[in-house]
Amino acid sequence: MVTDIAQWLGAESFINPTKRLYWLFLLSSFLIALIFAYYKKTGQEWLSKEIWWHRSARLDYQYYVLISLIKSLLIYPFVISVTETTHITLQLLISLFDYQETLYLTHWIIVTLYTASLFLFSDFTRYWLHRLLHKSELLWAFHQVHHSAEVLTPITFYRVHPVESVLFGFRYALSTGFVTGIFLYLFGAQLSLFDILGVNALHFIALFIGSNLRHSPVPLAYYHWLEHWFISPKQHQQHHTPAYSNKNFGGVLAIWDTLFNTLQTNSNLPSNIKVYGLKAEESLRLHSIKDLLFKPFISIIRQRKSF
Amino acid sequence: MFKILLTITTLSLVFFAGAMQTVASPQAGDITLEQKVFQEILSTVLIHDTEQALTELNKLQHTLKMLETDGNIIQTQKQFIHFMTAWKKVQTAYIAGFLNEDLLDHPRYIDTYHQGNEDIGKQLSRVLKTKTDVSTALFKHSYKTINALEYVLFTAFTKQSTRSIQIAKAITQSLERYLKDINETYTNPELTETAGKAALSQLANSLLNSSYQLHAWRTGEAGGFIAKYQDKPSIKRLEYYRSTASLQAIHAILETHQRVIGVNERTGLAQLRPNQSEVSFLQRKLKSTYTATLSPTPLTAQVKSKAFKNLYTALKELHDAYFLLLIDALGLQAKILDADGD
Numbered sequence A: 001m002v003t004d005i006a007q008w009l010g011a012e013s014f015i016n017p018t019k020r021l022y023w024l025f026l027l028s029s030f031l032i033a034l035i036f037a038y039y040k041k042t043g044q045e046w047l048s049k050e051i052w053w054h055r056s057a058r059l060d061y062q063y064y065v066l067i068s069l070i071k072s073l074l075i076y077p078f079v080i081s082v083t084e085t086t087h088i089t090l091q092l093l094i095s096l097f098d099y100q101e102t103l104y105l106t107h108w109i110i111v112t113l114y115t116a117s118l119f120l121f122s123d124f125t126r127y128w129l130h131r132l133l134h135k136s137e138l139l140w141a142f143h144q145v146h147h148s149a150e151v152l153t154p155i156t157f158y159r160v161h162p163v164e165s166v167l168f169g170f171r172y173a174l175s176t177g178f179v180t181g182i183f184l185y186l187f188g189a190q191l192s193l194f195d196i197l198g199v200n201a202l203h204f205i206a207l208f209i210g211s212n213l214r215h216s217p218v219p220l221a222y223y224h225w226l227e228h229w230f231i232s233p234k235q236h237q238q239h240h241t242p243a244y245s246n247k248n249f250g251g252v253l254a255i256w257d258t259l260f261n262t263l264q265t266n267s268n269l270p271s272n273i274k275v276y277g278l279k280a281e282e283s284l285r286l287h288s289i290k291d292l293l294f295k296p297f298i299s300i301i302r303q304r305k306s307f
Numbered sequence B: 001m002f003k004i005l006l007t008i009t010t011l012s013l014v015f016f017a018g019a020m021q022t023v024a025s026p027q028a029g030d031i032t033l034e035q036k037v038f039q040e041i042l043s044t045v046l047i048h049d050t051e052q053a054l055t056e057l058n059k060l061q062h063t064l065k066m067l068e069t070d071g072n073i074i075q076t077q078k079q080f081i082h083f084m085t086a087w088k089k090v091q092t093a094y095i096a097g098f099l100n101e102d103l104l105d106h107p108r109y110i111d112t113y114h115q116g117n118e119d120i121g122k123q124l125s126r127v128l129k130t131k132t133d134v135s136t137a138l139f140k141h142s143y144k145t146i147n148a149l150e151y152v153l154f155t156a157f158t159k160q161s162t163r164s165i166q167i168a169k170a171i172t173q174s175l176e177r178y179l180k181d182i183n184e185t186y187t188n189p190e191l192t193e194t195a196g197k198a199a200l201s202q203l204a205n206s207l208l209n210s211s212y213q214l215h216a217w218r219t220g221e222a223g224g225f226i227a228k229y230q231d232k233p234s235i236k237r238l239e240y241y242r243s244t245a246s247l248q249a250i251h252a253i254l255e256t257h258q259r260v261i262g263v264n265e266r267t268g269l270a271q272l273r274p275n276q277s278e279v280s281f282l283q284r285k286l287k288s289t290y291t292a293t294l295s296p297t298p299l300t301a302q303v304k305s306k307a308f309k310n311l312y313t314a315l316k317e318l319h320d321a322y323f324l325l326l327i328d329a330l331g332l333q334a335k336i337l338d339a340d341g342d
């Protein structure tokens, strides 16, 4: 019961390796920030109270607890699971192509292929769902919740409207089930995942090497060429500025942004980002938990009426 | 301040990496659980069943010898079914081709069920009629299979025919050779000593494929339950319709599934996943389908019955139970609601 409540309130995230706030990932991000600070001979301002105790950050902390509760009690029970989506994919494949005897391939090849496919396809669907959240007027009303943050801290990652969480929940189950269904169909019991602490190894590495810096005051940019392959923390921070919010939709990989022309590297941009948040004219002014949860709906109703 | 922070952070990361390392790497010389389970299944199922099949085959050879003098086919036919069910057990859990590539095609040399679409009866009746030397006449692999033997003993046998006995004997000799190869592979420590996880997943795949064949081929086709023969049942699509022993075959196959998976948490593959509900679900499905095949009525008399349809449905659910188990065994996070695209 106590652990259940801890989980509902989001405390469990710090000891769960599938979560971005897992203590190890916070620690590794912190280490990277330290090294970066030493190298750049700056960093004092990253710890300032202006950021971590900003009203936007304080709202994030409160919202984090509430959204954890909403997710575990109201959403989680109703989202489709990977077991179901994998099962559906398998049945679909069998009805389309008939059952085939399992193929034989050396174990490490299957595991590598599966682990990489899962990671790639997942990152690909993340990109498109994120891009859709910006392109669709309806979905943008919800995604604005995330973009309304005026300062970025690792907790801002969870400043997401429940509707968006539901969409990401379905995205996860569908993309994982799709890839897993295909691999099980082909290789049967030979299939296994290359994992670290139960997390896809590639995903784990991505989390380990500083994904918490994406939402943080640390403007870590990569080399120009590397930012064509991987989204640097600073590239995501650019995405949080009104001027570049239609760039850098990617999660871990930048190849989708490169491929579909939405990439913005940092090499020709001012080095310090000052303004995060929404454009003044479209700002929903989301300053309370109530605003974050309900204003998107109100704005959608207004949109409909104005047509 | 900076140096202190850096030191603390680095140290805790190094400590964590070290802890991971000790947890992850097994001690050299230790036998893994997978290796232990494999050895157990190897002796209680793979070797045991192959030896059993060889014993039954030798008995069959003996009855064939008797047949030459007394002309009483019934004894031989009965013994054929004993041998056939023993072979089904070997076939169901077959992984000799994984342990030794040379044996990849052995099951096809022994058994032609669902291999190609030649009419073994028509071809063999020709072979029986000619006067060519037996070893030359049986030039095709398919002429020396258990299916050919079934035709000779159940459809083509006549009291006058010493030729059919000669041919039956030649077939059993060929079968014996292949079964001996299989037995040699299973009993060769060089091939089996280090086998573990990979061999077990091959074994699981053999069962997965077999569970498909049980419903789609062995019942679905004859009952007209699958798209290709929709609503056109025919007993001729049963695996052993000539000897009316198809049900015994299915029974033997399911028995093998049960022994490989294990009937509780302490035997068979089930040891690898104690307390997993999908395992006990599969075990229950195996038990119920196994019980359903205890009926004394041959399938040839049941094809249009409701019981047969029920058997088909149960076997289909069994195949599904295998898949559900495999999905669960991957240990994927069931649901993630984090907006990881942000």
Ligand SMILES: [Zn+2]
Binding pocket: A146, A157, A215, A236, A240, B342
């Ligand atoms: Zn963001």
Ligand SMILES: [Zn+2]
Binding pocket: A130, A134, A143, A147, A239, B342
């Ligand atoms: Zn966005």
